Amino acid sequence: MNAPRPEQPLIHCRRITKRFGGTVALEDVTLQVQRGTLHAIVGENGAGKSTLMKILSGVIVDYQGELLLRGEPVRFASPLDAAAAGISIIHQELNLVEELTVAANVFLGRERCTRGGWLQEKHMRRHTAEVLRRLQCSFSPEEVVGRLRVGDQQLVEIARALAFQAEVLIMDEPTSALTEAETQRLFQVIEQLRRQGVTILYISHKMDEVFRLADFISVLRDGRHVATVARHETSPGEITALMVGRRLEEQSPVEPRRPGEVVLEVRGLSLPWAGLPGKWRLQGIDLEVRAGEVLGLAGLMGAGRTELLECLFGASPLPPLGEIRLLGKPVRLEHPAQAVAAGVALVCEDRKRQGLFDQLDVTENILVCTLSEALQAGLLSRRKEQQLAQAEVQRLGIRTPGLRAPITSLSGGNQQKCILGRWLRTAPRLLLLDDPARGIDVGAKQELYRLIDQLCRQGMAIVLTSSELPELLALCDRIVVLSQGRITGRFSRKEFSQEAILAAATSGSPPLQAPKPSAD
Numbered sequence: 001m002n003a004p005r006p007e008q009p010l011i012h013c014r015r016i017t018k019r020f021g022g023t024v025a026l027e028d029v030t031l032q033v034q035r036g037t038l039h040a041i042v043g044e045n046g047a048g049k050s051t052l053m054k055i056l057s058g059v060i061v062d063y064q065g066e067l068l069l070r071g072e073p074v075r076f077a078s079p080l081d082a083a084a085a086g087i088s089i090i091h092q093e094l095n096l097v098e099e100l101t102v103a104a105n106v107f108l109g110r111e112r113c114t115r116g117g118w119l120q121e122k123h124m125r126r127h128t129a130e131v132l133r134r135l136q137c138s139f140s141p142e143e144v145v146g147r148l149r150v151g152d153q154q155l156v157e158i159a160r161a162l163a164f165q166a167e168v169l170i171m172d173e174p175t176s177a178l179t180e181a182e183t184q185r186l187f188q189v190i191e192q193l194r195r196q197g198v199t200i201l202y203i204s205h206k207m208d209e210v211f212r213l214a215d216f217i218s219v220l221r222d223g224r225h226v227a228t229v230a231r232h233e234t235s236p237g238e239i240t241a242l243m244v245g246r247r248l249e250e251q252s253p254v255e256p257r258r259p260g261e262v263v264l265e266v267r268g269l270s271l272p273w274a275g276l277p278g279k280w281r282l283q284g285i286d287l288e289v290r291a292g293e294v295l296g297l298a299g300l301m302g303a304g305r306t307e308l309l310e311c312l313f314g315a316s317p318l319p320p321l322g323e324i325r326l327l328g329k330p331v332r333l334e335h336p337a338q339a340v341a342a343g344v345a346l347v348c349e350d351r352k353r354q355g356l357f358d359q360l361d362v363t364e365n366i367l368v369c370t371l372s373e374a375l376q377a378g379l380l381s382r383r384k385e386q387q388l389a390q391a392e393v394q395r396l397g398i399r400t401p402g403l404r405a406p407i408t409s410l411s412g413g414n415q416q417k418c419i420l421g422r423w424l425r426t427a428p429r430l431l432l433l434d435d436p437a438r439g440i441d442v443g444a445k446q447e448l449y450r451l452i453d454q455l456c457r458q459g460m461a462i463v464l465t466s467s468e469l470p471e472l473l474a475l476c477d478r479i480v481v482l483s484q485g486r487i488t489g490r491f492s493r494k495e496f497s498q499e500a501i502l503a504a505a506t507s508g509s510p511p512l513q514a515p516k517p518s519a520d
Contacts, residue, residue, distance in 0.1 A: 008071050010035040010199050011056065011168065016065035018051055020409060023401040025051040029065070029225045031218050033168075038190070038200040040210045040231075043220035043243050044443045046399045046411040049203050052220070053170050056201070057089035058082030080109060086167030090157050090174050094352060098146030103128040105145050106160045131159045134192075136185045149302070150350050151182060158186065162193075169193065170201045173412075175209065176438050180300070187213070205442060207236040219243055244443040256493075257477055259290035262328070263430050263461035264312070269322035271304075271311055271485075281307050282320070282485045289430065289461045294452065296476035297465045298489075299505050303482040305465040306349055309432045312463070313346040314339040326430065340369065345423035347416075349434040349465075355419045356407055363389040363403045365418050370425045392421035397447060413444040420448075424455075431455065433464045437471060449475060469498055481505050 009032035018026040026048045033039045041049050054060040055067065058076030067074055069085060076082040079089070096105050103125045112120040128141040137155050139148060145156060154174065161169055175183045190200065190213060204210055210217060211231060218228040219242040226242050265288045273279040282304045289295045297305045310316040312324065314333030324331055326342050333339045336346070348354040357365055366389045367374060374384040389403050396417045400410055407415060416436065423431070433452070437445050452475055456462055466472050472479055473496050481489035481504040489504030491497070 007034060009033055009068075010070060011201075012068035012071075013052070013056075014066040014068065016052065016055060016063060016067070018048075018055065018060065018063040021401055024223050026055075026063070027223045029220070029223070031225050031228055033199060033201065034216070035199055036194070036197050037215040038194060038202055038213050040202045040204065040214035040217045041220065042204070042210060042217060042239060044413075046222075046414060047220040047243070048223040049220055050172055050411070051223075053089060053172055053201065053203065056082070056168075057087055057170055059089070083110075083164065083166070086165075087170065088161040088164065088166035088168070089170040089172065090161045091172055094150070094153050094157060096145050096153055096156060099144070101142050101144055102132070102139065102148075102156050102159070103141035105156055106131070106141075106163050108160075110164065127163060128159065131163050134162065134189060135159060155182065158189075162189070166198065168199045168201065170203075172203045173205070174202075175204070175206070205445075207239065207442070210239070211236060221245060240442055257292055257456060259293040259477065260459060261291050262288050263291050263326065264289040264463070265323075265325040265328075266312075267323045267325075269308075269311060269320050269324065271307055271316055271320045272318045274317045280485060282311070285322070285487060287480055287487070289463055291429070291459045291461050292456055293477040294456055294462045294464055294475055296472040296479040297463060297482060298469065298472055298479050298501050299482035302484075303505065304485040305482055306434055307485075308482070309346060309434050309463065309465065312339070312430075312432060313344055315346070340426055340428075343427075343429035344432065345426055345428035345430070346432040347420055347423060347434060347436050349438065351412065351416055351419065356415060358406075358408050360407060361404045362393075362398070362400050362407055362410065362418060365407045366392050366421050366425070369422055373425075388425075392418075392425065396421050396451070417444075420451075429461060431460055431462045433462060435465050435467050438467060469501060472501075473498065 011033040013029055013031050016026050016029040017024070029048070029052060041052070043049050051060065055063050058079045058081050061075070061077055074085060076085065097108065100108070103121070106128045107124045112123050114120060125141045132139070132141065135155055135158065137152070137159070139152055145153060148156070154176070158174060174186060193200065202210070202213060214231045216228060217231055217234065217239060219226040219239060221243060267286055269282060269285040270280055271282040273281045285308060287295070297308065299305050307316065311320045312333070314335045319334060324333065326344070331342055333342065333344070339346070352358075357368060360368070363385055367385060370388075371380070374381055374388055376384060386403055392398070393400065393403065398417045398421070399414050407418065410418070420436070437448055452462060452464070464472065464475060477493055479491045479496065479501060480487055481491070481501055483505055489501065491501060
């Protein structure tokens with residue numbers, strides 16, 4: 001009796017190779033994806049995950065090797081070509097037209113028109129509303145995308161992929177900007193799709209997500225396929241070791257630090273809510289940060305963490321009330337240039353929109369705030385530029401094809417390192433980090449953690465937000481919890497408790513009203 005033949009894979013990548021100039025992004029990658037499974041693709045930043053997914057989805061068309069879909073060779077000429085074959089992708093970096101509505105973005109390139117060429121806007125809005133309901137989104141199909149926060153924009157990307165019946169759905173870091181509640185809703189949608197037979201390729205740096213969702217896990221390292229294993233036959237430690245080529249120790253709490261003088265003091269800081277008279281985005285914020293310590297800001301998305309950092313960097317849409325002191329002196333920061341001059345630096349949460357100059361190269365992105373240091377006799381020295389940029393590339397371990405490579409050619413984690421290097425070159429006394437590890441792989445996170453600790457021990461004051469509470473518990477000396485724009489909890493290291501911090505973050509606050517006028 002003949003043994004049963006194994007099921008034909010839905011997707012079969014055969015010896016896929018892709019080069020960008022002299023840099024090899026993928027080399028001889030061969031792997032199979034079975035129909036109806038959730039197949040996780042993991043690896044460090046720059047390992048080739050996104051490049052492989054762009055080939056599968058028709059974004060990259062120039063490569064070597066062969067791609068089989070349902071046993072037949074295919075070579076997509078564009079994302080629309082791949083979508084017609086049943087493959088949709090949710091990109092890690094937001095790829096939306098901010099001036100258009102949610103519905104217009106969902107149907108962008110696939111608009112519904114009458115025979116006379118008129119847009120069927122009602123149909124598109126109605127279909128978009130149905131998808132948004134599945135995702136339990138609170139915003140309307142008619143909302144302009146540019147007015148949404150990052151987490152909601154990520155949900156629009158997901159809605160765009162779900163709006164059309166895809167047989168294969170590629171998710172590249174889909175939860176990187178989502179709250180815990182939004183993430184749980186997405187997981188419910190994923191389970192629905194799996195029951196409907198949709199095959200999902202899932203890229204994530206979060207091992208808890210991978211081991212919760214995946215049937216199979218494929219590991220890429222330095223552009224090569226290292227292994228594919230069934231999820232129940234491995235462990236997070238083994239997968240991490242395959243990703244980085246060595247075992248990483250679990251991130252443990254930092255050794256006690258010795259804070260010095262007060263660098264930042266905030267008293268009674270309140271921020272009006274733009275467009276909502278009488279409402280306040282932040283109210284009554286009191287805190288201080290000392291040299292040589294990390295202060296963590298915890299809270300759910302929308303609690304006011306980013307808004308507080310923007311106030312401290314002179315980047316809030318409206319001027320805050322209250323008092324900010326740096327090194328004992330009152331300051332009024334109305335523009336980021338004033339903050340930089342005062343010794344403050346901010347690494348933004350939204351790398352693509354607020355951190356990168358995407359038309360500039362690696363060197364220019366690193367030196368944009370300190371370009372005067374590359375002058376010789378009043379003229380810009382290319383040699384000096386390269387020396388200064390190379391120093392940051394080496395210090396932070398930035399993986400780049402070259403110092404003049406486009407910044408957009410780097411992986412997300414290496415782009416983030418360039419931004420961090422830019423601000424470290426300004427020698428700040430106060431460093432504001434808004435979820436800096438978002439979208440960074442486990443190896444790069446370890447490097448970032450070590451750098452934060454090193455900077456802190458050299459006397460820098462650091463304020464850190466993170467979407468991952470264990471990260472705050474490991475890195476911070478103290479944690480302040482925000483809920484609805486108010487401080488609802490303060491914890492020293494000896495008082496750290498996930499349960500207590502989450503309770504403070506979800507405790508809720510009464511609606512913010514206008515602060516009472518002072519008695520002066």
